[in-house]
Amino acid sequence: MSFRVPARWIAFAVITLATALNYLDRQVLAALAPEVRGEFELSHAEYGLLVSAFSLAYALSAPAAGLLIDRLGLNLGITISVAVWSMASMATGLVGTFAALLAVRAWLGLAESGGIPASGKANALYLPPRERALGAALNQVGLSLGAAGAPLLAAFLAVDYGWRAVFFVTGALGFLWIPLWLVTARAIPPAREAPGAARSLPELVRDTRLWGLAAANVLAMVLFSLWSNWTTLFLVSEHGLSQAEANRRFAWIPPIAANLGGFAGGWAVHRMIRGAETQPARLRVCLWSALALLLTGAVPLLPSAGWATLAIALSFFFTTSMSVNIYAMPLDLFGAGRAAFAVATLTFAFGVMQTVVSPVIGALIDLYGFAPVCLAGSAAPLAAYAILWRTTAGLKIRRAQEADLEAIARIQRASPEAAQWKPRAYLAHDCRVAITERGVAGFVVLRRSAPGEYEVLNLAVDPGERRRGVGTALMRSVLKGRPGEFFLEVRESNHEAQELYRRLGFREAGRRPGYYTDPDESAIVMRFQSC
Incomplete structure (x- = not known):
């Protein structure tokens, strides 16, 4: 039995390679930081300013980069971005002053701000919703490969050729990637x-x-x-290693763990949703990750570089298992049309955070060491989860009102798989609507057909609100507290709805040939017994 990789995944893998180069160019400075600090006589706080210069430019330009990619299209947008950041990387090898180093880091940040939005755009264009968590995980693999490659490249090139040569090599790799993508994009256009x-x-x-x-x-x-x-700086300052030893023996390990964490976070969601809503599964993975990350506070207390590296690797693992799901959420919520801008907004926020936090981290390390930084950082993901829960799970269910009929009609028209009845008639039965901050997100209609017997007449969710648990919440609201038998009909081809009903306890009770029209299709009758 042969195994074939779908063409869409080959194209997305090439995009992931660009993501790896994006992060490689960014991270070589961190791998070379002890040597660069020595040549320019920089404090930890001044090194933090270099991180901030990149991050500020990255943050400020990310929304514009996302809009540009949405407007120009994926191919032209990512080609321009890779070319400009590759030039910035090579220019880093030519600088002679701290001011020039600040300038080229800002240039690199401006150019690289298009990388993650372009990857998000490719995810939305090439991959169906069920595969987007894995797409985000593969993109995280690209980030982690770039991060892992930076210390290895620094360890083997800088010793013989100097730190400047590393930047020349990383810039050249970007120019080699451009023709590879142009050929791939022509051979494998997006399916959507x-x-x-x-x-x-x-x-x-x-x-x-x-x-x-x-x-x-x-x-x-x-x-x-x-x-x-x-x-690298942690291993050098806290465990007395040289830069070369830290990079060669330890610093490349945490990014590899981040690879595994990204896949674990994406695969867990992929397995949990099984065709149902994605957001509840994403939230569950984020909660597990945030709880595990509380252990990061113990990293500075560990007795050896090996144990510390293991703890850092675990911290990186759970950070990326959380991040792949956060970066997939905008694709679920806002669709492919604004995918680049939505993802760019997250990269903008990340850049702002790095701009503000990096000098603070440097100053805290100069004064107190790494302990307070790790302790504060360990609690941040749990606060992030609280915001995610409030943002994506803020759903209210109530009885439908006259004012809801227009929204119900709109949702029904946008859901050809649902029954097409007159919405006003629903008010005679138990009709409930799901409300989000955007308004009515879906509705369900339940009719009492006999004592202890009920029929679900209709269930529909706004296309822009699907895969967020709306349908499940609506169904649970009408099933809860009602003992008896529940029946419903569902199109034979509507596998996602069938899976939702099965998860709620419904089982197939029969079939009705030709029940649906436009198009003609049989109905599966499903039954649920509530105690």
Whole structure:
């Protein structure tokens, strides 16, 4: 039996390679930090300013980069971005002053701000919703490979050729990637294009869910920023290793753990959803990860570089298992049409966080060491989870009212798989609506057909609110507290709805040939017995 990788995953793998180069170019400075600090006579706080210069430029340009990629399209947008950041990387090898180093780091940040939004755009265009968690995980693998490659490249090149040569090599790799992508994009175009009726930019900016995700991303990625930029310095200052020894023996291990964490977070969601809503599964993985990350506070207390590296690796593992799901949430909520801008908003938030936090981290390390930094960072992901829960799980169920009929009719028209009845007739039965901050997200209609017997007449969810637990919440609201038998009909082809009903306890009780029209299709009758 042969195994074939779907073409869409080959194309996305090439995009992931660009993500790896993006992070490689960014992280070589962290791997070379002891040598660069020595040549320019920098304190930890001044090194933090270098991180901030990159992060500020990255943050300020990320929304514009996302808009540009949405407007120009994936191919042209990512090609421009890779070319400009590769030039910035090579220019780093030519600097002679601290001011020039600050300038090229800002240039690199500006150019690299398009990398993650482009990857998010590719995820939305190439992959169906069920696979997007794995797509985000593969993208995280790219980030982690870049982070792991930086200390290895520094260890083997800097000793013989100097630290400047490392930047020349990383820049050249970017220019080699561009023709590879152009050939791939022509051979494997995306199976789905961004819809023409994408949400308007003002509407998206006003959506508080976007800013809730951005705030959660700030808190969840504090530890990612810490270990991405300070691992080598931690091993050198806390355990007395040389830069070469720290990079060769230990610093490459945590990014490998981040690879595994990204896959674990994506695969866990992939297995849990099984065609149902994604957001509850994503929240569950984020909670598990946030609780595990509380152990990060113990990293400075460990007795050896080996034990400390293991703890840092575990911290990186759970950070990335959380982050892949946070970065997938905008794709579920806002769709492919605004995917680049939505993801860019999260990268903007990450950049702002690094801009503010990096000098503070440096100053705290100069004064007190790593202990207070690790302790504060360990609590941040749990606060991020609280924001995520409030942002994505803020759903209210209530009885439908006259004022809801227009929204119910709109949702019904947008759901051809649902029954198409007159909405006003629903008010004679137990009709309930799900309310989010955007308004009515879905509805369910339950009719009492006999004492102790009920029929679910209709269930529909707004296409923009699907896979967030809305349908499950609506069904549970009408099943709860009602002993008796419940029946419903569902289209034979509507496998996702069938899976939802099975998870709630419904089982197939029969079939009705030709029950549906437009198109003609049989109905599966499902039954649930409530005690």
